[in-house]
Amino acid sequence: MKEFKIAVILGTRPEIIKLSSIIRELENQKINYFIIHTNQHYSENMDAIFFEELELPKPKYNLGIGSGTHGEMTAKMLIGIEKILIEENPNWIIVQGDTNTVLAGALAASKLQIKIAHVEAGLRSYDRSMPEEINRIVTDQVSSALFTPTQKQSDILYKENISKEKVFEVGNTIVDAVIQNQELIEKHAKFNHYKNENYFLLTTHRPSNVDNKENLTELIESITEISKKYKYFTYFPIHPRTKKQIENFKIQIDQNFIKLLEPVGYLEMLALEKNSRLIFTDSGGIQEEACILNIPSVTLRENTERPETINVGASILVGHDKEKIKNAVKTMLSSGKNWLNPFGNGDSSKKIIKIIQSES
Numbered sequence: 001m002k003e004f005k006i007a008v009i010l011g012t013r014p015e016i017i018k019l020s021s022i023i024r025e026l027e028n029q030k031i032n033y034f035i036i037h038t039n040q041h042y043s044e045n046m047d048a049i050f051f052e053e054l055e056l057p058k059p060k061y062n063l064g065i066g067s068g069t070h071g072e073m074t075a076k077m078l079i080g081i082e083k084i085l086i087e088e089n090p091n092w093i094i095v096q097g098d099t100n101t102v103l104a105g106a107l108a109a110s111k112l113q114i115k116i117a118h119v120e121a122g123l124r125s126y127d128r129s130m131p132e133e134i135n136r137i138v139t140d141q142v143s144s145a146l147f148t149p150t151q152k153q154s155d156i157l158y159k160e161n162i163s164k165e166k167v168f169e170v171g172n173t174i175v176d177a178v179i180q181n182q183e184l185i186e187k188h189a190k191f192n193h194y195k196n197e198n199y200f201l202l203t204t205h206r207p208s209n210v211d212n213k214e215n216l217t218e219l220i221e222s223i224t225e226i227s228k229k230y231k232y233f234t235y236f237p238i239h240p241r242t243k244k245q246i247e248n249f250k251i252q253i254d255q256n257f258i259k260l261l262e263p264v265g266y267l268e269m270l271a272l273e274k275n276s277r278l279i280f281t282d283s284g285g286i287q288e289e290a291c292i293l294n295i296p297s298v299t300l301r302e303n304t305e306r307p308e309t310i311n312v313g314a315s316i317l318v319g320h321d322k323e324k325i326k327n328a329v330k331t332m333l334s335s336g337k338n339w340l341n342p343f344g345n346g347d348s349s350k351k352i353i354k355i356i357q358s359e360s
């Protein structure tokens with residue numbers, strides 16, 4: 001009889017973080033699995049640092065794909081993943097989120113009739129100009145088990161005629177990651193200084209914000225003016241895409257107000273988030289983490305596939321418009337922080353692995 005086997009496919013920073021608790025669970029339960037890393041992210045501080053810090057095993061396969069156009073990247077991944085899946089013949093693949101790695105993994109597996117577990121299924125921004133929206137829709141259509149964070153995403157999938165038997169509401173594995181790493185942060189005395197500083201935190205990497213000169217300029221100007229007004233400086237761990245665009249567009253950053261950092265490891269990021277007064281972000285993961293850590297945030301997007309953070313009062317959706325950002329800061333700084341985390345209580349990975357086993 002064929003031995004039960006799972007392939008975990010990942011490629012970018014948020015996938016490594018959000019799959020870390022699933023990988024730990026597979027290890028703990030001694031389940032037969034292996035990791036395929038597409039290497040969509042490859043810089044040391046976007047990739048290797050997370051495997052080290054989160055004590056994850058080295059991927060069995062690394063496809064070394066790197067950056068490229070969407071078609072080029074996805075096509076190369078598809079070829080590489082298909083070869084491995086044919087050779088290894090796993091029963092399931094697990095993918096997480098909405099990147100090109102997820103799309104390639106899901107397409108390769110679906111043609112080989114290998115079951116697909118999609119973690120963080122059912123999210124929709126209803127904005128098809130976002131590459132991630134296409135990846136989500138296609139992946140959900142071909143998945144065998146769709147793991148949704150909240151009832152909202154389950155309802156979205158039902159409306160898209162996805163069979164109820166395939167949909168499992170399990171919370172978001174980001175809660176597992178935040179909880180599992182709290183103790184480790186406290187152990188790292190080198191992050192303690194953040195406790196004594198007064199600052200805001202900024203991250204941005206969405207093409208709609210950073211690939212457009214006017215939008216990126218307006219965003220940087222807004223944050224600089226807000227930092228001046230509130231006498232809080234802003235830490236800005238900068239995504240490589242954004243760094244490249246700031247250089248391309250020759251945008252000046254006043255480092256008296258915006259302190260640039262290279263991308264930081266996960267423990268340092270959690271320490272930065274926990275001790276910040278307010279977070280400006282267009283990141284999906286950070287939007288969720290801010291909500292979980294009870295830190296107010298301002299979502300630098302025109303739309304969101306994570307409306308829960310807005311609905312519970314943890315964030316305001318603003319895009320890149322200066323006045324809207326300023327008003328949102330005023331509101332978020334004066335409102336309470338007593339919302340409840342809607343993303344579950346940190347046992348998502350355990351639930352996901354249990355369901356995959358029972359569906360096999």
Ligand code: UD1
Nearest residue numbers: 012013040041042043046067098099100101131132240241
């Ligand atoms: C990708 C995902 C996005 C996710 C984000 C997480 C897609 C379509 N996009 O966006 O959904 O939110 O990851 O961070 O899958 N670069 C480096 N080093 C790296 C990685 C990237 O220098 O390790 C630079 C390259 O110049 C590259 C650019 O960043 O061209 C963009 O990388 P890419 O993976 O295409 O998209 P992200 O913006 O990272």
Ligand code: UDP
Nearest residue numbers: 014017237263264265266269283284285286
């Ligand atoms: N993150 C990190 N270091 C950084 C910036 C982000 O560890 O310098 C973490 C962050 O805490 C979150 C994840 O990376 O868990 C979010 O990744 P990103 O913003 O790149 O992508 P998204 O979530 O928008 O897909």
